[in-house]
Amino acid sequence: MEFGPNLIIALIEGSVQAAVLTLIAVGLSLVFGVMRVVNVAHGEFFMLGAVLAWAVASFVGGHPAVSFILALIIAPLLVGILAAAADILILKRINYDPENTIVATIGILYIIQQMTLITYGPDARPVEPPFNHRFSIPWFEYTEQGYSMYWPWGLGTTSYKLFVVAAAVAVIVLLWLAISRTKAGLMMRATQLDRDMAQSFGIPVDRVNAIVFGVGAALAALGAVLIVPIQQAHYLMGGEPLLLAFIVVIIGGLGSLPGTIVAAVFIGLSDGIISIFFAPTLAKILSTLLVAFVLIFRPQGLFGKAVR
Amino acid sequence: MAAVNLLETKNLTKQFGGLTAVNGVSFELPAGQVRALIGPNGAGKSTLVGLLCGRIEATAGDVFFEGHKVTHIPAHKRIGMGMAYTFQITSIFGKLSLHENVALAARPHHKGGAGDLDQAVFGALGDVGLQDRAEELASDLSYGHQRLLEIAMGIVQKPKLLILDEPTQGLADVEVEQFNALIKRLSETSTILLIEHNMNVVMETADFITVLNFGEVLAEGTPQEVRANKLVQDAYLGAG
Amino acid sequence: MRAGENRVWLLHIAVVLVILALHFVLPPYHHGILARVMVLAILAMGYNFAFGYTGLLSLGHALFFGAGMYAMGLGITGLGLSPGIAVLFAIVCSVLVSAIIGSLALRTAGVSLMIVTLMFAQAGWYLILYFGEITRGDEGFVIPQAQRLVAGIDLADSNNRYLIALILFAIVLFTTLKLVRSSFGKALVAIRENEERAKMLGYNVFAYKLGAIIVSGTISGLAGAAYGLLFGYVGATFASVQYSILPLLWVLLGGASTILGPFVGTLFMTYLIDISSEFTEAYLLVAGVILVLLTLFARQGIVGEVKKRFAPWLP
Known part of the structure; x- marks a missing residue:
């Protein structure tokens, strides 16, 4: 294929990546923003979402659409509850001390991952998409007769991939509304601004923490349910999205939701595009180094405003 | 002038x-x-x-x-x-002994051996009247004594x-x-x-x-x- | 001048002598494990120097471990160095790598420092995979037995391996003991306890922290070189994030900011994983559970708790 059609494919694949990455990263960013917690186990919540989606599909059977809808509800809910429990049982008890929290979430990471290995096993398993119409995309080329339209072989996508993008956008919009328009969102923002003040105004900070931690994990799980019909479920699948989400959250400016979204789209797209034209490993080397240097020389993030 | x-x-x-x-x-x-x-x-x-x-x-x-x-x-x-500077809000090394607190202040200025250092440390602690408590942890001191320890950490720098x-x-x-x-x-x-x-x-x-x-x-x-x-x-x- | 100066040295000499005595009595299986534990404990001691004594929590020590290991391995197979020279080469490389990483990463602190070190280590790991033609990527490469002869001593022989591991272990043990009791080590503790105060007492905080990272990274690099040479294999796994987490785990378990903690932690953890891997392939579950339990209930670690309760004189 030529450059043009290749770029279109890269853009589509990149958008799907970006959509799911946005969900994962927003979850991570939410938790960091409100609780000041760096959740290293975040990728495992994503993985759990995918494995639960598979479990629901194989348990329920029937039409994939039915189990898909069920999975969309059950997986984020279960993962959210598990995360909230981890918050109450572990993180709260160590007072969210930054360094201890990271150590504890590393522990949680291994526990979830290895428990999945014991129960679910080491295999990668597919989940059938609820619908999957394939369609081709036309391209234009310049010939002696002027521009003409043709269908390059391999240039196309599926309805499901477009759905993933649309669904992610919808979830982010809903989340945005929830944070900015509801009382729960207000409590959350108050906790983010000043914990002690929020507490003295009667906001149940402990409960806010547990819910935020749960919602953050649920967002990652939701992203996983969406991506698993394209990607397959595997117990080690949490590592890479975690790294990417970290990159996004840091480049977007720690704890800033708009920055996170912009960065997720940017990283998701560029990762998709770079991976098609360059070796994926090279792309990873560059992006990890980018994160390190952003933190060293521009800690407010590339898109964030300088503090003070 | x-x-x-x-x-x-x-x-x-x-x-x-x-x-x-x-x-x-x-x-x-x-x-x-x-x-x-x-x-x-x-x-x-x-x-x-x-x-x-x-x-x-x-x-x-x-x-x-x-x-x-x-x-x-x-x-x-x-x-x-x-220059020596003592903090407005008491800023000592709570988990370390009084002796070590003062020794830490002395070392960057001290060229002599360990014996000289010890002498300087006990001298400074003596100036503020804390020489008998050299082995206690700084966090065990009362607030007033912590302020004095701060000053001893300033004095020892000569x-x-x-x-x-x-x-x-x-x-x-x-x-x-x-x-x-x-x-x-x-x-x-x-x-x-x-x-x-x-x-x-x-x-x-x-x-x-x-x-x-x-x-x-x-x-x-x-x-x-x-x-x-x-x-x-x-x-x-x-x-x- | 303080009482107990001698007992500190006697205790550590005794530990080394006990390990030496075990050489003659341990059955082969445990003999092999202990040799491995000693080398990994060197990594843990290196980690502890930055984390325990200076308060710098790195999640990137796999980079130093891997740097030492690959510098040694590629030095032998690629540059044709003799093993002894290759280890020296690895040490030089570790000094360089830790100086560069340290001077960059130490512009940050706390959580940022953790992420920056993690990212540098990930970049290093990806680099090894990216240059798979030289490094043999994930597969790694074996250092042939013929190239593991130092002054006629065959490192592939389990007895030699044990004794050389012990010698290196003892060197690092006494070096760190000496360092943490020096004015340099005491300044590091001061920086850990109260950085602002240390600065206002005239300490160049950045230079001290950089020094700590270089010592820590170099010891970790030495561990990597020794591991590759003694066990004859160099692979990308040793530069992966797992080898940044493990030393943290060993040090937390054994007791951060104690000299014997890293060895005790490595020993316990290795046996725990060894025993649990008889029952399940998910042996890392043990690591996870212990990390969580440590943060919840035993922040001081094993040696740390002993020190707190019975022997405050322990260094």
């Missing part, structure tokens, strides 16, 4: 965003003096001291120590040149200039009297810059007073002159 001042600032200014905390302060501190820096809350005393010892970077103006320009020299090097940031804050009256006596003894060997709220301490110990208000030098003079100064009285009454 031919004699070099130990410490001197020229038009020293610090702005935080839109706020000017210290505004064009020029002040001179000759060697051997006990100088008090006073002023109402928010007058910029702590910022000024931060600029002097290098904890805060100046926006404009310069600081000179023994005639050398030190404006852009980092704090740890200024300490090495002979500084040319000892900057004491609100040393008597939170001390009991008896302790304040002991502190006054200590300052008088110390003034025989080093120059002292004392940031102080307690006017009794200031009047008792200072040779000379600089009054700061709204980031600027409002008045300077001997304790008697400052006490009689109308501007100073207004500033304190106005702020009170």
